[in-house]
Structures are given as C-alpha cells and as structure tokens.
Amino acid sequence: MNPALLGLVPAFPLFGAILIALLNRKASRVVAGGIATLMVSMSAALSFWTLATLWSSHGALESLHHRLYEWISVGGVQVDIAFLADPLTAVMMCVVTGVGALIHLYSVGYMDDPADAQSTWRFFAYLNLFVFAMLLLIMGDNFLLMFVGWEGVGLCSYLLIGFWYKNTDFAKAGKKAFITNRVGDFSFLIGLFMLFWALGDQATLSFVELKGTLVAQPELVGGHGGTLVTAIALLLFGGATGKSAQIPLFVWLPDAMAGPTPVSALIHAATMVTSGIYMISRLSFLFAMAPVAMGVIATVGALTALFAATIAMTQTDIKKVLAYSTVSQLGYMFLGVGVGAFTAGFFHVVTHAFFKALLFLGAGAVIHAMHHEQDMRKMGGLLSKMKITGGTMLVAWLAIIGFPGTSGFFSKDEILWLTFAADPAQLALFGPEFPLPKLLWIIGAITAAMTAFYMSRLVFMTFFGAHRGGHGHDDGHGHHDDAHGHGHGHTPHEVSPLMWAPLAVLALLSLGGGLLNLPHWIHVEGLTGALHHFLEPVFAAAPMSFDGADSSLELPLMGLTLLMILTSVFIAWYLYVRNPGDLVQTKDELVPDLLYRGSLHKWWVDELYEATLIKPIVLVSRQVLWAVVDAELVDGAVNGAAKAMRRISEVYGELAQTGRVQTYAMVLAAGTAVIVFAFAVGG
C-alpha cells in the first residue's frame, strides 16, 4: 500500500463531518447516516488494507509513514502532520474504523426518534468527527498530533454526551467529561514538557525519533528506573487516567452515558476510552524504563477494576452497569500493560471493543425497544421478544465474563496469567521483592468473579424472568423535556435489521476474536500468539520478563478463576432468575447495608469530589478571590488610593487654603524662615 493513502484514512470521516455539516438540516437521518457510514467504511477498508500490508510483510515492513506537511516548527519543536502506521496502529485503526462503521450503521436505525429528526445530521457529523479525531490520536506520529486527537475525541465526546443539550443534566455530564479529561491532560502536558526538556539537544516529539533516542541514550531521562523517567511516566499515565477513566478520574464515564447509546458504544466503550492504554503501549519503551510507574499503573488498573466492579453490582440503570463494567475492564487493560504485558493489554482492548460495543448496542436496542427506558427493574423477559438482540447479548455476556473459547476468555486470561507471572522487579512500586504481581492477580481474579456476577445480573434482569415493564417510562430518564409522545408505548419488539445486523457481526467477533491471539497452550499454526508476533516489533524496545512464576501453574489458576466465575453466575442466576420476586430484600440480607448503599451510591466519590474540590474552589473563588481579593484588596487598593488622594486634597483645602490671607502669609513667612535658615547654616 502506498503510505500516502494513510492520509485518506482520517480524511474520509473529516470530509464526511464537513459534508454533513454543510448539508445540515437538508440531510435526513438516512442521508446523513449514509454518508457517515460510508466514510467510515472507506476508512475501514483502507485500515484493513494497511493491516494487511503490514501483516503480510511478516515484519519486513516495520511501519508505514506519511508526512503531509510541516505543522509547527519553532526551536526544538519540529512537528509535522504526519501519520505513522505500525502494527499497533494498524490493529487499532481497524478496530476504530471497523467497529466505528458498524456503530454508524446501527445509529442510522437507532436515531429514528422523530423529535431528533432536526438534529440527527449533527449526530452523524459529530460521530464522523470523532472517528477523525480518534484516527489522528492513533495515527499521529508525534505527541502533539496525538494530543490533537486526544483532545479532539474529548471534544466529540463532550458534544455527543451533550447531544440532547436541552436537558441540563446531559449538558453538565458533557462538561464534566471534558473537564475531568482536562485534569488528566494537565498531567499529560506536564509530563510531555518534562520529557521534552530532559532530552536537551535531542528534544523531539516524534515517537519514532524518541524511541531511537531513548533506546540509544537512556541516561537522558535518568536511565532505567531513574526519578525523571518515573516522573514522566507517571505524569503521562495521569493523562491516561483521565481519558481512560481510571482512579481517580473515572467519575465522568458513568455520567457520559447521557449521550445516545451508540455514542456510549463507540466512544465510551470501544475506542476513545482505550486511548490511555494505546498511549502507554505506544510509549512502552519509555514506561518500561520506569518500574515504579509500571507498578502504579498496574495497581491503579487493578484497583479501578475492582472498585468499578463493586459499583456495577448494584446499579439498576442498564447503561450505568455497562459504564462501570467498562471502567472495570479498562482497569484490566491497565493491569495488563502495567505488568508489562503490552500485547495482552492491547489484546483486551481489541476484544473488549467487540463485546463491549456489542453490549452497549444491545442495550441500546433494548432501550430503543423500551422507548428510552433504561431501568433494568422495569425490564425482564425480553429474550423472547427480542431474539436476535437477546441472542447477541448473550454472546457478549459470555465473552465478558470470560467463558472459555470466547474472545474475552483469551484476553482476560492472558492478562491474569501474565500478571501472576510478571517479574516483580518490573513493577517495583513497593520495591523489587514485594510480590505485587501475586496480589494484583488476586484482585484481578476477584474482579473477574464480580464481573461475572454483575454481567449475569444484567442479562438475567433484562432478558430472563417475567417482563416487569409498565407502560412506557415515567421516571424522567427520557431525554426530551418537550413532549416526545409515545403513542406507541406497547410491548417491546425486535429492532430493525439495520440495527441488529451490526449486532450480529459484533457477536461473531466477540466469539471468535480470540483467534487473533490464541494462547500458547492451544497450538494452531498462524493463530497462536499471532497478535503477539505481529506487535512484537512495536514492543521490542520494552523487553519484559514473565518468569516470576512456575509456568505449570497457568492452567490450574485458569481453572480456579473459571470456577469463581461460574460460581458468580450461579449466584446471579439464583438471585435474579430463581427468586426474581424479591430483588431488593435478597440483597439486604446478603450484604451489610453500608456496603450495599455504598455500592449503589458509587461510594460517594462524586459527592466527595464535590465536597472537597469543587465546592471549596467555587466558594473560595467567589467569596475570597472575587469578593475579597479582587474587589476589596486589589481594587480596594486602587480605589482607596484614589479616594485617599481626594481626601488629602479636601483636607488640604480645608486646613491650608482657609481663605484668610494671613494664613497664607504665615506659611510664606514660615517657608522663608526655613529656607533662610537652610542657607544661613547650610551654605
């Protein structure tokens, strides 16, 4: 493939976005959606071509590179608009455009609400813009271009979360997402600055050059394990915690579910949120130099996975469950890259994109069918009414809980095993001897069990048992304030083929995605470790060792995890299918009240941030900075000086300029006396 074609990959969706924006209201849902889907499909085609080119070269072709033009050139900052497609990029491109195209297609069916008819063009324009930005993020050959994409996807996320902007809460959710991401960006930028200056004369922002420089001269950033490189890695990771919704910046993602469900599927599950993992993978050579940072990443990932899972267990909003599930799965991916299993982490990115997109789209189909009802307590028994949707959802469910043979099984298992087997020295958060990998494995395994529970709970509550839905919705989850009459608030029914066709494709991918990278114990020529081999050159500069555990333990541990997962499924089945009647009481008996409420209220993290950060900052800004510092101190000083001058003037006028001529003469005489004295004595 001609590298020049790389430029077309992002160009198509950008063109689509512009075209749709130009057509605006003249473009109906189908026209706008058609254009958008077409554009992304073209990108997808090119992406697969790219992948094929690279794959078929068997490592002979390290990467494709194409420079469009010089973007910024000042001093040491020499940045081009240039695209780099190495194996990592190529896979990611395919995921983004492939899944993206499916979701675009799905959206054409999904966005059929007559109330949105005037604004679906906006939806598709944003969506195309998003794909463009995402492609910039992954294809940019340098930090700044990546950052353009990085922030660009944030922008689209902001716009799409707030797509139904008339609802103030939705608009706020968009804002929250953007600002929380900005906190991460702040960290990212500082890390970038630090890296740039550390390189001194060799400063570069290009990934390829940076890799070369650091491999050749690791001492520039303080050498392996150096403080500087650790700081840089941690700060860059700080950026990732924002974009990829990790502790402590995960709070925006659940709120982001305010956006239309395809958006949740595309942006907040399959693609954008994984960019943190992508970034770390891209910079694996740098992160590998900072074991402490790797330890932090793995730990944060594991803890996020666990923490989000605890919340997901009690949520009743189907999208919220999926949102926390996403956070949790992202944690897994960080755990993977944190322990140095970059391929495994990235593999999970890919499989997760399949099954989580599927889950969201399936949920979207359900919501669509239920007329914007998202509360699972009002669902139930939908499998019979929505066979295709239900069926595909079940596939996704199997994948996400890690049922053997599904894509999720392979990717999750690889992460868990490599975590267990990781050399403690390469994630030396608590020193090289501390058995952090084992600890993380335990967290990971527990999380896997919890995942199985809450995902089963979701599936059971939604598709099994009796239908609990009343008539339409009345809980305010609807997105329109103005009347959005549901004359047709009948029973749920299967969605149109436009929507279920993508589900079916994704279901296939969820099932068979594991073929991409079969574990070593299933030997199939060309498939075993395929992704691993393909990505090897990318991660070659970040050698990691996984001989921290006896390899004979691999299968027994897998079995253990599997057992835990199945147990969880059973519990869920018991609670939600066997005894569906007392959904609430059962849990009250099972778990202490505080834990239940904590989980239900997301451990009050939002409230905590509100009380400790947002409120104080606003309060201080308003009551201290604005009211006191600005108005009283600074401006007070200015006005006070002016007032004082006027007062002096007045006092002078009253006391000195009395109008009595002899006062004046007296002052004159006194002045004379002083001067005379000065000259008589001082002369």
Place this chain on the structure above:
Amino acid sequence: MDQVGLYPVLFTSAVLFTIGAVGVLTRRNALIVLMSIELMLNAVNLAFVGFARHLGQVDGHVFAVFVMAVAAAEAAVGLALVLLLFRHKATVDLENFTLLKG
C-alpha cells in the same frame, strides 16, 4: 552718625523688618497691614543706606529713593484696594474676607 557702625544699622533694620512682618501676619485691620508693609520696605531702605555708607557708595542711597517711589505707588494701589474692600463689606477687618477658599 559717623560713630554708628554697620551692624547697629542692620540690627535696627532687621528689627523693623521683623516688626513689619509680624504686623502683616497678625493685625486684622487691612490698613495696619498696609502700614506694616511700608514698615518692612523702610526697614530695607535703612539697610540699603547702611550698606551704602559702609561700602562708601552712593548706589545704596539711590536704591532707597527708588524704593520709596515704588512704595508710594504700592501704597496708593493698596489704599484703593482697601477702599474697594470697604465698599463691599463696610469693614476692613481681614477676618471678613474669606469668600475665596478651599
């Protein structure tokens, strides 16, 4: 007079000058203020004459004559102004003339 040296003359002049100045500063009657100014000018005249004698020049004496002429003109204008004041307020007490101030 021959026996009188420079310094007694100057001393007298200074005393007269000071008396005049104090008069200007303290007396409330415009006329007396006017007279005090004349006193000051004459004190200077005394000094001129004293210096002239001391230096053996005539210049100082001539200056005194000039000063007298000027003083006369000044007194004329001054008296006219006092009259003007009196026409407005029927008094020449300076305390009453504080329209302009501040």
Place this chain on the structure above:
Amino acid sequence: MDHLLTIVTFLPLLGAVACFLSPEGTAKAVALVTALLTFAASIPLWFLYDPAAKGPLSWETFQLVEGPYPWIEDLGITYTVGIDGIALLLVLLTTMLTPVVIVASTSSVHKKVGQYMGFMLMLETGMLGSFVALDTFLFYVFWELMLIPMYFIIGLWGGPNRIYAAMKFFIFTLVGSLLMLVAILSMFVFHHQQLGFWSASVLDLYNVALPYRTELWLFAAFAVAFAIKVPMFPVHTWLPDAHVQAPTGGSVILAGVLLKLGTFGFLRYAMPLFPQATHAMGPLIAGLAAVGIVYGALVAMVQDDVKKLVAYSSVSHMGVVMLGLFAFNVEGVSGSVYQMLNHGLSTGALFLLVGVIYERRHTRLISEYGGLATSVPKFSFVLLLVTFSSIGLPGLNGFIGEALSLLGSFDTHPVATVVGTSGVIFGAVYMLWMVQRVVFGPLTIQANKEMPDLTLREVGYLAPLLVLIVLMGVAPTPFLAKMEPSVERVLVKINAEVDLLAERQQPTPVGGAR
C-alpha cells in the same frame, strides 16, 4: 512602497479626521472604507517582510524601515518606523480587526457615529504606530495617543458606569507610562554617556550596558507600565471595568490589540534593554503570571456577567503570554507571540458574540440566557468554536500558542509553569460552564425563544476571525516562520550577557536557554 508603513499607520488618522468632519450618515462608510484600505495596504507587508534576513538585532534586521528622519534633533529623536516579524503579525492583527470592529459597531453604536468611528480609526493609528515605531519617543507618543480615543470610546458609548471605567483606564495606564517615560529619559542619558551621542532609537539604546542595580530600577519602571497594560495580576482591575463598560467595539479592540501592547512592550523594550534585570525578575514575573492565570480563571468562573467573565479570562490568557515571554527560549517566546494573536482573535470574537446577544437582549447576565442552541444555532455554533479556541483545543489556534508558551516556560520556570498549566483545567471550567448556561439547557425565557439568529452582516464580520482561528491552528508554520528569526534575535540579546554572567557565577544554570 518606500513609505508603506507610514501610509498604513497614518491612513486611519486621515480617515478619522474625515469621520469627524463627515455627516452621521456617511461616517460609517468613510470609516469602513478607510479601515479596509488600511488593511489592503497592510497586506503587502506580509509579502515584503522577509524572515530569512540574518544577523543580530540591528538596523539590518528590521525591515521596511523608514527613517531615521530627524524630528527633535538635540535628543536624537527621530521618526523611524520598521517592523520585525513580531510587529508584522501584530500590525496585521490590528488592521484586520479594525474593519471587523467597524462593521460590528454599525449596529451597536447609534449616537455620534461619526465621532465613534473617528476615535476608532484614531485608535488604530495609535496602535499601529506603537507597533512600528523604532524610536522610543515615537513609541511613547503613539502609546499615549491610544489612550485618548479609547477613553472617549468607553466614556461616551459605554455602559452605565462608563465614566468611572474610562477614568480608571486612563489614569491607571498613564501613571504606569509616566514612570516609563522617566526610565526612557534615563536611557537617553546613559546612552549619551556611554556612546557619546544622543539617540532615542531603540536599536541604539540596546547598546547601552548598565550596572545591575540600575537595570533593575529601569526595568521596574518599564515593567510596571507594560504590566498594567497586559494586565498582570495584581494591576489588572482596570480591565474588567473597562471591558464591561466599553461598547462592543471598544472591548474587542481593547482585548484584541491594546493588551498586546503590554506584552509587545516587554518583548521589544523591557526585556532586551535590561537583560540582567529581566532574568533576575523572571521568577517574580513568571510567578505573577502563573498566579494571574489561575486567579483570572477562578474569578472568571464566578462571574454572573458574561462580559466580565471574558474580561477576567483575558487576565488568565495574558498570563500565559507572559509566562511564555519569560521562558527566554525560542519555543516559549514564539508561543507567547502566537498566543498574543490567538487571544486577539478568540477574545475579540468572544466580545463580538457577547455584543451580538447583548444587542438582542440588552443584558449580559448569564442567568438571562440558556438554551440558545435551540433558538440561535448559528450563534451557538460560533460561540462553541470560539470557546474551544479560547481554551486551547488542539487543532485550533489557541493550542499552538498555549502549548508552546507553557512548553517553553517549563524549562525556565517549572513550578510557575505547573501552576500556570492548571489553567487548561480552569479555562475549560469557566468557559464550558458559561457555554452550558448560555447555550445549553432548556429554552425557558420567552425573549430568548424569539431571538433572531446571526444575520448575514454578523456572520460576515465573524467569518474572518473564525477562518483564522481554524487556519492558525491547522497551519501555524507560515506565521511562526515569520516571527521565529526575530524572536531568536531578541533572545540572543536577552540571553547573551546573562549567560556570560551565569557562567562566571555558577557551573551551569538549571536548564539554561538552549
């Protein structure tokens, strides 16, 4: 073409006279034609200016130089104008913004239109003159010449508290510049003492070498004048008052160009004239800039008046510019200059947009709006675009300047930069919060429902700004290429002696200029 700069500079003044003399009806046309002619005349500057010219900061490296024509000979005061890459861009910004403002003002100014247009054009001459002057006295004359028209623009066409605001603007600025005048005079004397002849040319004054303490005092005098103009915390309070009271056009010019004169002054005068003091005071100024970034953003956040919000955002943005300037490296300073242009465009556009809704609703209270995206989608789109430019979204202009400024200054003042970089968070907070409250949410107020969307004229005058916002984000290289050699030259001057000094005192400065 020999006198292109002079023509560009004084053409508006001629127009101003014409506006004062012409009847109300034709004044608008006269003003617009003048402004457009000026803009047209300034476009060749872009092509005539050749950034490739090499050499140190000297007569050779300024271009399109006219003069020196003797003016007041005994002090060596001359009429000398010329541009470097930095001034070039600022001149073009000025000539571009003025017609925009004039068109925008046709709907916001109803009384004494002729005078208003006259003052606006007079202001343009003042601003252009300040950018092109190469003689300190000439600079000072133009610098002060800007005060009068701006004073009248605020005082005559401003809001209810306009007189207070105008007075504050005038006196605040003047007190600062009078101290600068004393410092300029001192420079004349030092130049005469050291080099034996009188000269007011800034290029000659660059050759004066002063003892450290003297530099410190003189720098302080210049810095106060410029810092007030920028405005830096804590001498910023004239700005919110001036902005809120000024008519839309006044605010746009104030934010768009006038503030830049402060930072331009630092770069052209205060810093290269007093390199040691500049470096010595660097941490202080960078610190204040960083505080200003956060402070401006936080105070902007809690404003109820949208114009005041934008005004405080200027304090924040200009803090970034200052931080970049005091980075002492080419990345930071170029970014800073770029950010000057950005701020001129995006904040100018923001004020125009505020003006648009103010004209329709006669209120600037954020709470009076909400849900505008439904009733005025075009307006809302533009507001969003400008907002994202303002908060430095990559791909738009703001990012380039902000990122380069901060990147540059991180090397020199890491702590201040970290504090300042938090502006990317707070900037998003106050702008997006404002946008959310103005544009999003339900449309509840009847008057907002009936609000007409952007007219063709409004789109027309906003369009150039929007195009530049995108263009400068996507393709900054042409702009950066124009300025970079000039920036480097100034930096050589700023850093040269200081490097020598530092070498003598200590092994190597921490992350010294590369």
Place this chain on the structure above:
Amino acid sequence: MSFDAGELRYLSPEIALFAFAMLVLLHDVIARRPNREVSLAVTLMGLGVAAVLNLLTLQSSPTPVLAFSGMLAVDSFGLFLNFVVLLSAAGALLIGHDFLRRVDVLIPEYNPLVLFSATGMMLLAGANDLILLFIALEVMSIALYVLAGINRGEPTAAEAAFKYFVMGAFASAILLMGVALVYGTVGSTELRAVAQWFAIEGNTLGATPMLGVGLAMLIVGFGFKVAAAPFHMWSPDVYQGAPAPVTAFMATGVKAAGFAALARVLFVAFLDGKVDWGGTLWVMAALTMLAGNIGALVQKDLKRMLAYSSIGHAGYLLMAVAAAPVTGLADNPRMGGILFYLLAYTIMNIGAFSVISLFTRDGAEDTRIAGLAGLADRHPLVAAGLSVCLLSLAGIPPTMGFVGKFYLFAAAVEGGLVGLAVVGAVAGGIGVYYYLRPIVVMYMHPAEEHPVAPQLNRAAMGALAVAVAGVLLLGLMPGPLVDWARESLLSLAAWSGT
C-alpha cells in the same frame, strides 16, 4: 557710568509698549465715547510693534550685550521671554475684550494696564541688576493688582485683588531685603558682580551667611511670583477671584517673567558650585508639584482648578531649574525646556481661559466645572478646543505640553534628579484626573437644566483657534522651537561663564 542714548534701542520693545500704553490711555481719556474696538486694535498694534522691535533687537544683537551699565542684559533668553510675554498679553487682551463688556466692566484702562504690566514683565526678563529687577517686578505687579480688582462690582474680585496685593507686597519686601543683603555683601547689585565675587578665593556662602540669607530671600520673592510651594497659597484664591482674562494673564505672563527672573538670578549670579541651591529647589519643586496636583483634585471651579494646575506646572519648571547646579547650563541643553515650556504653558493656558471666559451669565462669571455639562453637544468645536488644551496641560502627546514636560523631565534626569522626576511622574499621573474632569463633564454629562450659554465671540475664538493650532503643531513639530529655546537659555551662560 555713562549713558549712551544708542543703547535705548535695546529697550525699544519696552519703550514701544509703554508708548502705546500711553497712547491708548490718552485715547480712552480724551475720546468722549472711547471706541473699544479701536482701543483694542491700537493695543494689539502696540504688541505687534513691540514684537517686531524685539525681533529686530534679536537679530541685530546676535551675541549677548549688556546695556545701561550692565543693568539690562540683551540676550536671546530675555528676548525669547519677551515674545512669551507679548503672546500672553495678546491673549489677555483678546480674551478680555468681549468678556469685560459682558461683565459690564467698561473701564478703558484695561488695555493700557495690560501693556504696562507687560512692560514690567519684559524688563524683568532682561534685568541684569537686582534693583532694576525689583522695579520691573513692581511695575508688573502694581498694574496687576489693579487688573485683578478691575471688576469692582464683584466682591470676590476685590478680595482677590487685595489678597494678591497684600501677599505680593509682603513678598516684595522680602525680596527687597534679599536684594539689600546681596548688595551689602557683594557691594553691587549687578548679577555678574555676584558671580565675580564668588570667583574670589575664600568667598563662600559659609563665610558670609548674609549672602546666603539674601539668596534665600530672593528665592522666596521669585517663588512667590511663580507660585511655588510653600509660597503658592495665594494663587488659588486670586486666580479664582480675578476676572478670567486677568487670571490668564497672571497665570502665563507672571509665571514667564517670574521664572525669567528666577532663572537669570540663579543661573547668572549663583551658579558656580560654591552655592548649592539645588537641594532647596528640589524640595520646593517636589512640594509644588504635589501641592498643585493634589490640591486641584477636588476643585469645582475651573479657574481655581487651573490655579492649582498652574502651581503644579511651576513645580515641573522648578524641577528643571533644580537640575542646573548639578550639570551647569552648557552641559544640560535640555534646560532649554524651561523656555519651551513657558511658551507652551502660555499658549495652552490662553486657550483654556479663552473658553472659560465665555461662561458668563447676567454679567457675572460662571466658571463652575459643572457648567460645562453637555458643551460637546452644543458647541463641539469649543469643547474639542478646550479638551486639546487640557490634554496638553496634562502632558498627553502629541501636544506641546507633552514635549515641554518631556524636556523638563529630561533636564531633571540628565541632572541626575531621577527621584524628583519620579515624584513629578506620580504628580503628573494624579493630575490627569482633574484635567479629565472637565472633559468628562463636557462630553459625558447631560446638560444642566438651564445651561450657561457660552458667549462665543470672535476675539476669544480666535485666541482659542491659534492656541489649539499652536499646541498641536508645535507638539508635532517642536524641533526648531526647541532649538531656539535651547540656544536662548544657553545665552545666559555667556554671563556666568558656566
């Protein structure tokens, strides 16, 4: 001592002025119904003739000459100031012409009195002998005392005149005592003699405190005339009370003549390094700038405000004078700014007062600042003219006031008085407030319910137009005038040799 009648030509401007004054006086006394226009024309003609003669003198004596046995210095310093004085007198006459009719002061002596006073001023500018200086001062002052009270019906005018008189006479007496003490020490009243006395080994102020006291008293005397702090307190009352044209004349002519005398005495007689009067003047300048500018802040009356303003300007001028002992004259060419500024100050003040004089109602002046409200709408050109003059007074470029102030600051900085310059800058910054007040009122305040209608008249408008043109043109192209002022000031160096 010999008298050479030919030397009278050096005095020709003064003689011409005096002669015309007598002529006008006679016309007004003899004519049954004196024609005011004719009187004005003849008076102005007198000024014109004097100006021409002054110019001829200037050209015929390219090198400074001493005439009348050293009593009179014929140098370009004096001749430059003669022009300033003539300009000031012309302004006072033009402003006064219609004004006096309106306030019903049809005293024909106004014009000759102005001429007499101007004669005194011109003599003062050229006096090289302390006695001539004193007499010239009195000639100038006595006429002014009368002029100040010329509006006899107005109680404030009478009060102002009397206050001026008392203070003036008091200060004159002190000045005269100073003259006597100098005479007593040096044995001569000629300025060069004083300088020569200092040249003698061992003659210092420390050895003869009497001379120091004399110098101090001279400084007080001139300080009073130019309204320098702490001898300035009379001026707000007097400026406010006196009729506007007279105030204009006082503010400009007296200030020019007073500074002429002060500069000549200090620069010719006392500028030789043995006497340090710089410190005293430093303090006086600082006090004067601050007192004037701060005092003006709360004033509500235009004339009173401009009185304080005038004090402030005296301070700026003193700032430059104070720099002289540090650098000498020849090494500080910026000292010429003193002359330039005196001219600038005269022009812009004439402009301002020509507008102020328009505001009369029912035969009385109404010079409240508030009375200007809305003027910009009713008479835009008048408002613009006053604004230009005020901005020039405030020292905003591109006006003559700015260039002048720039030079004064330059002189101070060149003399190393940076601290004083900073005080001046601060005072100037404060001062802007009150200069802007009238502009605010004119442009931004709505007119009063029964606004004072400005009584436009050709004479005053002419003066305003000329003043505005001068302020702007000489502000933009000050070069030649600056050169001339510098040369003129340097001509003083011929006498002192510094």
